[in-house]
Amino acid sequence: MSDVTTKEPSPQTEVVQRGSFALTVRRLRRDTASMAALCVIFAIIVLAIVAPWVADITGHSPIEQFRETGLSPAGIPVGPGSEFWFGTDQLGRDVLVRLAYGARVSLLVGVFAALLASLIAVVVGTTAGYFGGTVDLVLSRLTDLVMSVPFLLCALALVSAFGPSLTLSVAVIVFFSWAPMARVIRGQVISLRRQDFVLASRSLGAGPLSIMVIDILPNLAVPIIVYTTMQIPNSIVFEATLSFLGMGIVPPTPSWGGMLADASSNSLYLVAWWLIFVPGTALLMTTLAFNILGDGLRDALDPKSARTMRRLKRRPKAGAKP
Amino acid sequence: MVPTSASLFRRQTGSDLAILEAKGLTVGIPTEDGTVHAVRNVSFSIKPGSLFGIAGESGSGKSVLTQAVMGLLPNADIGGEVWFEGRNLIGLSQEEMRRLRGGRIGMIFQDPLSSLHPFYTIGAQIAEVLHAHETISPAEARARVVDMLGKVGIPAPAERFDDYPHQFSGGMRQRVMIAMALILKPALVIADEPTTALDVTVQAQIVALLDTMRRDFGTTVILITHDLGLLSSVADDVMVMYAGHRLEYGRAEDVFRAPAHPYTAGLLRSTPASYRPGTELAPIGGRPPSLLATPAGCVFAPRCTEALPRCSSEPPPLRRYSDGVEALCWLEEGASTVRPTAKTATIAVKAAPPEPVAEIDDVCLTYQVGSFFGPKRALNVLKGVNLTVGRGETIGLVGESGCGKSTLARIVAGLVPATSGRVRVLGRDMGALDARQWREMRREVQLVFQDPFGSLNPRRRVGAIIGDPFRLHGLAKGDERREKVRHLMERVGLNPEHYNRFPAEFSGGQRQRIGIARALALNPALIICDEPVSALDVSIQAQVLNLLRELQRDLGLTYLFISHDLSVVRHVCDRIAVMQGGRIVEMETAERLFADPQHDYTRTLLSASKTLPAFAEAGRRSLVETRVAS
Secondary structure (H helix, E strand, C coil): CCHHHHCCCCHHHCCCCCCHHHHHHHHHHHCHHHHHHHHHHHHHHHHHHCHHHHHHHHCCCCCCCCCCCCECCCCCECCCCCCCCCCECCCCCEHHHHHHHHHHHHHHHHHHHHHHHHHHHHHHHHHHHHHCHHHHHHHHHHHHHHHHCCHHHHHHHHHHHHCCCHHHHHHHHHHHHCHHHHHHHHHHHHHHHCCHHHHHHHHCCCCHHHHHHHHHHHHHHHHHHHHHHHHHHHHHHHHHHHHHCCCCCCCCCCCHHHHHHHHHHCCHHHCCCHHHHHHHHHHHHHHHHHHHHHHHHHHHHCCCCHHHHHHHHHCCCCCCCC | CCCHHHHHHHHHHCCCCCCEEEEEEEEEEEECCEEEEEEEEEEEEECCCCEEEEECCCCCCHHHHHHHHCCCCCCCEEEEEEEECCEECCCCCHHHHHHHECCCEEEECCCHHHHCCCCCCHHHHHHHHHHHHCCCCHHHHHHHHHHHHHHCCCCCHHHHCCCCHHHCCHHHHHHHHHHHHHCCCCCEEEEECCCCCCCHHHHHHHHHHHHHHHHHHCCEEEEEECCHHHHHHHCCEEEEEECCEEEEEEEHHHHHHCCCCHHHHHHHHHCHHHCCCCECCCCCCCCCCCCCCCCCCCCCHHHCCCCCHHHHCCCCCEEEECCCCEEECCCCCCCCCCCCECCCCCCCCCCCCCCEEEEEEEEEEEEEECCCCCCCEEEEEEEEEEEEEECCCEEEEECCCCCCHHHHHHHHCCCCCCCEEEEEECCEEHHHCCHHHHHHHCCCEEEECCCCCCCCCCCCCHHHHHHHHHHHCCCCCHHHHHHHHHHHHHHCCCCHHHHHCCHHHCCHHHHHHHHHHHHHCCCCCEEEEECCCCCCCHHHHHHHHHHHHHHHHHHCCCEEEEECCHHHHHHHCCEEEEEECCEEEEEEEHHHHHHCCCCHHHHHHHHHCCCCCCCCCCCCCCEEEEECCC
């Protein structure tokens, strides 16, 4: 009836509509634990990247043995000081430089194995969940089989058969870590498959591959991101375990698990605490940081989670009426 | 004691003691986007023993209002006063609220399946209410529960006491819920959409039961619903809410006969239940506003056809009329009650039977069900259905849930194979197609789904969703496809600039338009609409129904239109098939079916669907008082 009816709302009543990505970032930033975890992860990545520079600055290569300066006359490693910041190990090698190079191995194996495991899990989970029936039966039993194999025994057997190497470590880690995630993905796909939009796609003539990749996969982004993040620390610990048992990275290449193994093998840690403390702390901080980040991501990506709601409630009521 | 400052509301309701009285109730819910102002400055008072209706579309704040009254919103900022039996419920401690809930105020929820615990017998669940509020022996509790179950119309209550919720039908479950709400003889019962999840015929029974119960027990009932037909048949007083505001308030009879607020008038005009042959549904344009913002003027102004210049800049005053109706509006005379008439006689009588698009010939569908150990038994979903859909016509398929109408739709679409019988679309047998032919057939038959939220992939952009048919059939690429999608969006009334948005950024009605655009993309011979409007609000329903009709007129489309709502079907369909228990029991042209139903079941359906009273002249009403909003 009048022009006013189509008038835009006045500026002071405007409402900010945030995208889902912006909201996720906002929620993540409000979570102090996640931000701290992110800082720790960032620091470790930097440490891994600058490892050669660390070696340059200190003037110590990771595998060089400083028998004169790095060991006491009795052959005991020297503690943290101005020459060796984190001390030396039983062969007189610089622990700091080895820690930095070890971070490379840990991150490489952790991230790479986690990504590979996720890929397998997504393929197996989506196929099993989407097709159901016999396909599901076969793939699910395969998953059960992998989950029921005692991993250490099997890993030790494999490594003794083929000899330790980085590739074999990654392969073993991937083989034993995709199964739980595949189960989760399968469950999600089964519930997504029954949604109307999948039926809509099917009625438009979409084939199974098109439905799986274009319709279902984007809806799995949240579990994939969260589980991959959580898988990284598992892989790192896995690799450290293998190296600790002498089945992972081949010495003298430094790795955190190998450093711990060296320290414990001849009870040196009784006199040289830093040999356990330094790589142990690094391992603990890394895995803790990834786990906290994964937790935080899950809360941030799922706005309905209980923790987000609680945080919302605790916030001061700015616009509350008296 | 109710304080005397509430005298205004008493005067207008003509009652000395209101059972529940709200004054300036305001509810704000904090969210990440800011505070959602779900209820703003709402006042009402309810006479003892009356049935008070709260009407409104989704997001109008009607449920939030009652939840706030019941103290079920611990997170919200609640302002104002709510007086019940001499106490202000706002600010009452959790402990005191708990004693009131169930004991003095009962609640009935929308979905009786999810509000009953599946693990306990219904008798135990009702008895639990008794034990929570009274010290009573199990035997005595059982006796009272059985008595109550009998009163709400559960046959053989003593035997059904030990049954589990899944052993009851939807309507029976709602009866159990009513029994549970009434067992302690509360002074007030709040029924939040108690019939929405039920079939039409059952709806009528439940409403009748609520009405009888409140007369027998003297209980006051607050009935929250979006169904105006339902309210007009039972409510004493009604309150119409929109975007958290109380737009109109008064005696039901007066409000429905001559709505004072343009919104109420618009709602009544857009309800298919008020359809009369020769009239057109008049939808309310636009969509409900965001509850985050505080509008400078009237909340309804952007959608109002009678808006004045001042409506969008100044908050409207409260107008009170001689018959007690109150409206929050600048119009002094109240809304105009003119019902638009159809522009032209759109339904041309088809002389010769049109060329058939789909022929359904004695289609049966049987599922084998049975437990792992038990014997298998056959479940006959469809028992021989015959139907022919001619080009350019709209066939309505009406029936209650479980009658097999959606299954039939999926069979016609070729998504589910029939056990026996033949479905021919454009002369080709849907059961005998190879994979490539089946894919080709997808271009000819398209579906529009019921749930506008579930049928669009939440992680894909609207442009990609509407462009899917082109992508899957390799028809148009790149800029050409984008151009076609933009054209389709324009065709169904969407802004083509929203090409890159996600479905979550659209309202229910707009999403249904996206679904329609996707179905239209390949210019199919037959579009099957499976309950396309039942998930939408009344004012939006009319928009979508009119769009479907307009598209049919312009593009010569053929629809198979499935719905549980006879009034919706009557509005769009040429012929209506009534289904019951897997069979078509009656098939007739729309008007003949309404004028002269042959089958008993059709008559039951017709009598269960409510019609609204016609608008009357508002002449006898005069403005009594105007209070400027503070």
